[in-house]
Amino acid sequence: MLMKTPDEQTLAARLKALREELAKRGLDGFIVPISDEHMSEYVGDYAQRLEWISGFAGSAGSALVMQDRAVMFTDGRYTIQVREQVDPAHWEYESVPQTSIAKWLKENAKDGARIGYDAWLHDRGFAKAVHAVLQAKGGEIVEVDGNPIDAVWDDRPAPSPAKALPYETELAGRSSAEKRAEIAEWLKAEKLDATVISALDSVAWLLNLRGEDVTHTPVTLSYVIAHADGTADFFIAGEKVSPELTQHLGNAVRIRERMDFEGALKDMKGKRVAVDPALSVAAIPQALEEGGAVVVAERDPTIVPKARKNAVEQQGQRDAQIRDGAAIAKYLHYLSVEGPKGELDELKAAAQLLAFRKEYPDLKDISFDTISAAGPHAALPHYRVDENSNLPIEPNSVFLCDSGGQYPDGTTDITRTVWIGPDAPPAEVVDRFTRVLKGHIALARQVFPDGTTGGQLDVLARMHLWQAGLDYAHGTGHGVGAYLAVHEGPQRIAKPAGGQAGTGEPLRSGMICSNEPGFYKAGEYGIRIENLVIIQPSDKSGDFGDFLEFETTTFAPIDRTLVDAEMLTSEERDWWNAYHARTRELLAPQLEGDVLAWLEDACQPI
Known part of the structure; x- marks a missing residue:
């Protein structure tokens, strides 16, 4: 469902309210991505924070709201759209990958700036890059306790209460038990105790379930911790669980409340736990380390089998x-x-x-x-x-x-x-x-x-355009x-320049x-x-x-x-x-x- 398009006066009022909230928290700025707690490309209405604050309805982009400036960061797909939807009286536009939030802060942030971010919406690599830039200027990146946009978004939608739905083996082609056993073998071979599966489509694939929590993508808001013995802990709001789902998952999958996920991470003291740095928000490895677990950076083991x-x-x-x-x-x-x-x-x-x-x-x-x-x-x-x-x-x-x-x-x-x-x-x-x-x-x-990669094949699709001095972005x-x-990884057919994710992945x-x-x-x-x-x-x-x-x-x-x-x-x-x-x-x-x-x-x- 599309969010109702607000007028410029409403958007200006929202920007003002956010800045007042940031001032209360002693923050000079705040980073707003299009993301949720699962690093999803498409997010539920409750997580559409960038569209709410700016009016931008694209599927990729981010913003930096400072006390005196507000900047939108989008790639070439949205050069025109962002200018149509985001008011230039209140916002500046920047293009990626030519620049980034980290580069912009390096060039524009004042010395000692304190920039807030939500550790449940960004990966750790992003946080480290911004931290390094701000630290060099005597400032810091500050993990917020509660998202400041949520604090001023009075009519913010609640996360979807829709039931999680069993996806039968006749359609999936393999049982969840088979998939979990394959992951268990990988964990044992790598001398790991468990892996955190946080991407929503990975959870859906692994447990053979689907849902209705994200518009147009049949996934359900949840997490999995898969263990080396083939069992799994499944974190999901209790209201979303039906008797049919419980029976479908079986005794080897322990159903737990979604709100208990962070605590469960902190309870894994001494365990060697795999976390995909590209698909996990910074809060996940942080919680594991706070609890005494050893975090091992590994690709989500469902990614290639799912693809x-x-x-x-x-x-x-x-x-x-x-x-x-x-x-x-x-x-x-x-x-x-x-x-x-x-x-x-x-x-x-x-x-x-x-x-x-x-x-x-x-x-x-x-x-x-x-x-x-x-x-x-x-x-x-x-x-x-x-x-x-x-x-x-x-x-x-x-x-x-x-x-x-x-x-x-x-x-x-x-x-x-x-x-x-x-x-x-x-x-x-x-x-x-x-x-x-x-x-x-x-x-x-x-x-x-x-073994050929998508980046190696991309030129085939462009060569007749290139011969006429033409291209596409x-x-x-x-x-x-x-x-x-x-949109599913890891493969991608695209120009390999610029380190685009997936272009070096073997097809x-x-x-x-x-x-x-x-x-x-x-x-x-x-x-x-x-x-x-x-x-x-x-x-x-x-x-x-x-x-x-x-x-x-x-x-x-x-x-x-x-x-x-x-x-x-x-x-x-x-x-x-x-x-x-x-x-x-x-x-x-x-x-x-x-x-x-x-x-x-x-x-x-x-």
Whole structure:
């Protein structure tokens, strides 16, 4: 659910109230991330502190509120959006990774500055970096006792009370007991007593459960401490536990109150405990050390097994995509008919797409806020439409829609860019779209040695844009969960420059990735073509080792109106024709009448 957009006067009053609270605590500033106690990308309404204080509704960013200045830190995806949503009369804008909060404080903080932070919202590495900068200026980073935003946020929502839900082995492909046994073997091999699992999707995967606590991501607010004997302590609010869940978890999982988690960490004296520094807030290792435990920095042991989908999860992905693809086909037909009439807007289009998805009764949710982007909004890769930003979809313009569904057997994520007629698209738009398509096909067709990283493959998707002096400012591919988070690590296909997380991760069989090159002309239009793929063993394996390839699982027509067939090689045409023949084969049995006729035409060979 979107937070109601406050007016500038309300936001100014909130900023003033926060500064008064900071003054009471003797703080010169406070750091506000988009985060929760689990380092989640998408957070529940109760944790939307950055949006509450600033109005910024993006999914990545942070702020620094000083007594005399307030600064927003966002990356290139949000350069335009942050300026539209955050009042320049009260806020300054900074771009990352060119700068960071630590760098800004080094250059701008006064000597002796005391900057507050919430240890339940930041990792330890961040806290150490800021501490080093402030210490050099005679200041300090101060761990707050209770978040100061919460102290002034009178109508702050409570955390979700929704029940945690069992996720059956028939869908998960492996039992929780098997997964816990695998982790126990790893702990024993590493001479560790336990590991803390704090990422919500890791908890859900390990215990085979799902939830309704975070919009569009089926997770439940909880923690796990997994032990070397295969047992686990599961920390969750008692109101969220049902008899069915208790039976599902079994005797080897001890259910404990969520509020007891910090105390349990402090009770592990003498234990060697693994903590993932990238996925754990600073308060977790701090509590362990205060209690006398030995903290060992190790990657969350569920991360790679969760990313490498088993045969049941892979088939679930295929099945979910076929149903989702039919909904997309109905939607694309709808746009082709209604778009040229000039009566659609972004909100109406998004609502109609949801209606088509809801025709499938197993739809649980969408997998993220639909990016329904007309004209200049299509140039914002992570645009989110609301009543204030809603634009009409004009005839003879580009329309981009990035969306996905959450089904019990799989999570989908698809982007299609279409030309809204009736006239033919401009030559420039066709050229850019075709270059994006060529990059998409190049990546989809690539065979590569086992151990290749996403950073090594990223250039394939960009090369035809680069040849024209063009590029795009986001990654080419992210991991996707199995009825879990639509953005899942550790793998990522992106430029390796700048130390981007995941670009050095070897791609492994079973991983699901997106393939989504794009192009964006600020203020005019944007283009993105996105399918999901599963990494599979290739028949090219042999004397030179094991090779892998991508199996495309997303099927929906790509707009041929925007393609210059003369720019395609014979191999690219073969891919297009094979892809659309398969699309027709999979989707046609679910469609009828005008939609089926439209599909047959849209899937004709090029």
